[in-house]
Amino acid sequence: MWIYEKKLQYPVRITKPDPRMAKLLLAQYGGPDSELGAGLRYLTQRYSMPDCRCYAALTDIGTEELAHWEMIATMIYQCLRGACKDSLKAAGMDGYYVMHGKGIYPVNPDGVPFTSAYISCTGDPIADLHEDMAAEQKARVTYEHLMTMTDNPEIIDPLRFLREREIVHYQRFGECLMIVQDLKCKKKVVVRGCAK
Numbered sequence: 499m500w501i502y503e504k505k506l507q508y509p510v511r512i513t514k515p516d517p518r519m520a521k522l523l524l525a526q527y528g529g530p531d532s533e534l535g536a537g538l539r540y541l542t543q544r545y546s547m548p549d550c551r552c553y554a555a556l557t558d559i560g561t562e563e564l565a566h567w568e569m570i571a572t573m574i575y576q577c578l579r580g581a582c583k584d585s586l587k588a589a590g591m592d593g594y595y596v597m598h599g600k601g602i603y604p605v606n607p608d609g610v611p612f613t614s615a616y617i618s619c620t621g622d623p624i625a626d627l628h629e630d631m632a633a634e635q636k637a638r639v640t641y642e643h644l645m646t647m648t649d650n651p652e653i654i655d656p657l658r659f660l661r662e663r664e665i666v667h668y669q670r671f672g673e674c675l676m677i678v679q680d681l682k683c684k685k686k687v688v689v690r691g692c693a694k
Contacts, residue, residue, distance in 0.1 A: 500561065507565040508659045512576035512652045517589035519648050520577035521607050526644070526660075527570045528604030528612040531636040535616040537563030539633065542619045543626045548681055552623065552674040556630075559667050566660055571602045573656060624682070627675040634668040 526532050540560030547553040578586075578600045586595050593609060604612035618629045641661035645654050 506569050506572060507562070508569060508656055510569055510572045510576060510656050512573060512650070514650070514652075515579060515581035515585060516577040516648070516650065516653070517581045517586050517591050519644075519650070519653055520574045520581075521589050521591050521594070522644055522647055523570055523574050523577065524605055524607045525640055526637070527567065527574060527602065528610075529606035529640075530616045531633060531640055532604070532606075532612065532616070533563050533567035533570055533637075534604055534612060536633055536637065537561070537567060538614075539617045539619065540630065542617060543630070546619075546621045546626065547623050547674070547678070549674075549677050552627075552677055555670050555674050559670060562663065562667075566663065569656060569660065573653065574602050575600070577653075623678045624675065627671050627678060630671045631668055631675070634664045634671065638664040638668070 528534065537560050540556045540563065544553045544556035544560065547556060581600070583592075583595070586592055594603075594605070597603075606612075618626070618633075620626055620629075638661055641657050641664065645657050645661070648654060
C-alpha cells in the first residue's frame with residue numbers, strides 16, 4: 499500500500515542541542531493530540547466511512563500524519579544530539595534519559611506513555627469526522643504554543659509547516675463531513691464503503 503521515500507516530507511536541520519525543546523516536542527510525538535494518535539485514529543476510522551472519497555481522505559491524511567510523526571522524531575533526535583547530561587538534567591529530561599537514553603520513545607512531555615485510549619473511533623462517520631476536525635484544531639494550537647517556546651528558526655520553520663498542514667487537514671475533514679451528511683440526507687445505499 500505505501501511507498502516509502504527515504505526523505506522527510508519537509509526538511510529538518512536543527513544544528514544546536516536543545517533538550518528543553520526536545521522535551522516539549524514530545525507532546526506531538528506521544529501525547530494525546532500527537533501525530534501518532536492522529537495517524538492511527540484516521541487509519542482506523544476510515545473503514546466506517548460510507549463513501550470512497552472519505553475513505554481515501556482518511557487514508558491519505560492518516561498516512562501523512564505518520565510522515566509528520568517521523569518529522570517530530572527527527573526534530574527530537576536533533577535537539578538531543580550532542581546534549582550533555584547537565585543540559586538534559588536542566589531540561590528535566592534526566593528521568594527520560596535514564597529509561598531511553600537519547601532514543602525516541604512515544605511519551606508526552608511529562609513522561610506519560612502513549613496509549614491506544616488516545617485513538618477515538620465510534621464507527622459513526624459524523625461523530626468521527628467531528629472528532630477529527632477537533633483533533634486537527636488541537637494539533638494546530640499545540641504547534642502554535644511550541645513556536646512561542648523558542649526563537650530558533652531551525653525549529654520554528656518545520657513547526658510552521660506542520661501547523662499549516664493541520665489547517666489543510668481540518669478543511670479536508672470538513673469536506674468529508676459535508677459528503678457524509680449529504681449521503682445521509684439522500685439515504686443512498688452503501689456497499690463496501692463506496693456510495694452506489
